[in-house]
Amino acid sequence: MHDRNRRLLAAARQGDAQEIRAALDEGASVETRDEEMRSPLLLASLGSHVEAARVLVAAGADPDAQDHRHDSAWLVTGVTGSVEMMRVLLPADPDLGLRNRFGGISLIPASERGHVAYVRAVLRETGMDVDHVNDLGWTALLEAVILGDGGRPHQEVVELLLAAGADRELADADGVTPLEHARRRGFDAIAALLGDA
Template sequence: MRERDRRLLEAARRGDALEIRAALRDGAAVESRDEELRSPLLLAALGSHVEAARVLVEAGADPDAQDRRHDSPWLVTGVTGNVEMMRVLLPAGPDVTLRNRFGGTSVIPASERGHVSYVRAVLRETAIDVDHVNDLGWTALLEAVILGDGGRPHQEVVELLLAAGADPDLADADGVPPLRHAERRGFTEIAALLSAARAASPVT
């Protein structure tokens, strides 16, 4: 690896925007990769270094560049729940259909983790598919119920997903719908939200 590229990667990992600019001026490749195939922008996103990411986006960095684990700068925003980072990446035109190693889009891990602000923003500001099904057979709604704790953040995530048109009857790979999962886990508030959404759904 060229020393200038190593400088850029280290600067991105630290979130040093000034050093990133300097390394780029010295000819570092904006799409250089470390041993795990992580790009400078991915390293900045992993560290939630917003200003560093902004510099890299302005330099043309790819928000969809994936590493060995299939993480990308865009996908990582769903894990961290960093709305500001998400918005820094939007002008770069990220592919919101890009899938992580579990076959999920960014809204799925965000829903699992109860990142309310992120879920609200990504649903409002992108055309992400609210009913995308990952390789486990789970949607964002199912992950919020199955992997969430039933607390207020996950309740809000469920509210946001349903308001965005998530199908309350879309079952998992075993045919178990979100409502049944919520009832099994004793998530009374979430079960009530799902029941109300099902009642309001048009009969087909």
């Protein structure tokens, strides 16, 4: 690997926008990869380095470039919950249906983790499929109930998903609905949102 590409990857990892510009000016490839197949933009996204990502997007970086784990700069925003990063990447026209290693789109890990601001923004600002089903047979709504803690953030995520038209009857691979999962876990507030009397 050329030194300028190494320099670019290091700068992206550290979030050094000025150093990124310098490496690109020297001829570094905006799509160079590290040993994990991570692109500079993915490294910037993982670190929530917004200014660094802005420079890379302006240079034409691909928000959908996936590494060995099937992570991409766009998919990682659902994990970190960074609304600012999401908005920096949107002009790069990311594939909203791109799947992570679990077959999920960015909305699913965001819902699982209770990233309320991100879920609100991504539902409002994109045409993302609110009922996308991952390889486990789970939607964002199911993940928010099954993997959430039932607290206020996850309640708000459920509210947002329902307001966006999420199908509350869409069951998991075993035929268990979000409402049944909420009841089993003792999440009374979420069960009420899902229509429990």
